Amino acid sequence: MKVYGHPLSINVQKVMWLIDELDLSIALEEVDIHHNRHDAQAVAQRCPMRQVPVLEDGSNSVWESHTILRYLVACYGNKMWYPDCAFQRSCYERWMDWCLSSFQPVIKAALFASTPDGSDEGQAKQRAMEQCRYELERVNDALDDQLYLTSDRMTLADIAVGSLIHCLSQQSDWVLPPNVSRWYQQLSDRPGYQRWVMQAASTLPT
Structure with missing residues (x-):
């Protein structure tokens, strides 16, 4: 798994902080979608909104920061992070x-x-x-x-x-x-x- 984004983005920071809390080994792939055409194209292939962060989990791409947070705790969190109720x-x-x-x-x-x-x-x-x-x-x-x-x-x-x-x-x-x-x-x-x-x-x- 990897996250596409820039560490100065608050929305990327949210995702990476949670990854740390969950003790997951997910790397941050630094991209600059505003100044690097190659980066922008790479993100566009994974997110129709052409925005970061984007989580790549196998063949699945998950975008929108709060959706990524929910996805991570649903897939990889314990009951404290994702209660049954x-x-x-x-x-x-x-x-x-x-x-x-x-x-x-x-x-x-x-x-x-x-x-x-x-x-x-x-x-x-x-x-x-x-x-x-x-x-x-x-x-x-x-x-x-x-x-x-x-x-x-x-x-x-x-x-x-x-x-x-x-x-x-x-x-x-x-x-x-x-x-x-x-x-x-x-x-x-x-x-x-x-x-x-x-x-x-x-x-x-x-």
């Missing part, structure tokens, strides 16, 4: 859906959008920052009486949402809410989080 699975899956639909887009708009000073885009970025803080408070509330997002055990909810917290922690004008800060410190102690999320810039395939 559909409702128990829904407890982390709802966070995964919320992450993609609500949280990740506002983080992208707040932190990574290019906005000329004094423009309408600058105001949009400010609104995104305010929305991001609002969403963070919802995460903080969920962590009020438990160690992780759904319980006192890590789930895919923590992989999906937790992958985004490091970039927020690096912003000098941001202060993480107290429960989020405590949760982030827990994640920071995990070797996979350190390698694939916190040290992403230096974690390049050799």
Whole structure:
């Protein structure tokens, strides 16, 4: 098995972090689909959306980061990662859906959008920052009486949402809410989080 992607992609980081947690031997095949035509063609053969990450498992190609997370725990995880009960699975899956639909887009708009000073885009970025803080408070509330997002055990909810917290922690004008800060410190102690999320810039395939 291998994963096609770039280590600086947050969606790739999620997948590689989970692979580390599951102790799987799956290599990252570094590709640059934006600047390398050969890489772009290789990914296009495996993903009609021409996006990364893509997991290659034998003759099967699995794309979309959260689908890859679900696939990995369904195929290779234990009951902690993939419980038999559909409702128990829904407890982390709802966070995964919320992450993609609500949280990740506002983080992208707040932190990574290019906005000329004094423009309408600058105001949009400010609104995104305010929305991001609002969403963070919802995460903080969920962590009020438990160690992780759904319980006192890590789930895919923590992989999906937790992958985004490091970039927020690096912003000098941001202060993480107290429960989020405590949760982030827990994640920071995990070797996979350190390698694939916190040290992403230096974690390049050799």
